[in-house]
Amino acid sequence: MTSYNGKCHCGQTEWTVKLDKDKANHVLCHCDTCKILSGSAYTLNQIVPKDALSFSKGGDSLKHYTYQGESGKDVNCYYCPNCTSHVYHHQTVMGPDTVIARTALLPQAVKDFQPSAEIFGRAKMSWEKEVAQTFDTLPPS
């Protein structure tokens, strides 16, 4: 396990995420929700156990926004109340002990891990190049 440091844009929130290099399952998501929430072409995500994420600063002041995911269950997006950097999200369909870290906020992790899959490829923009195996929606489970 390696600990990767994250920091929001304003510096009010700092955290670490423990990631296992061998089991890196780093996913690039093209869905429309990610586009709107991030203001970008896609997001970079990794599913982690909740206890792999720990805050050294600002964890208690994060705000969250809730929307209904594809599953019909709530998705809670946790963000810095000052600069709006999106730190992690929790899909309630995955149970209470699993969260999704936004790896673009972990500068060393995005250097160490290439994406292993692209999801919601159906919403990908025509000019984006493929960087990993692409699924129309989610990979078959």
Ligand SMILES: [Zn+2]
């Ligand atoms: Zn911030």
Ligand SMILES: [Zn+2]
């Ligand atoms: Zn998405």
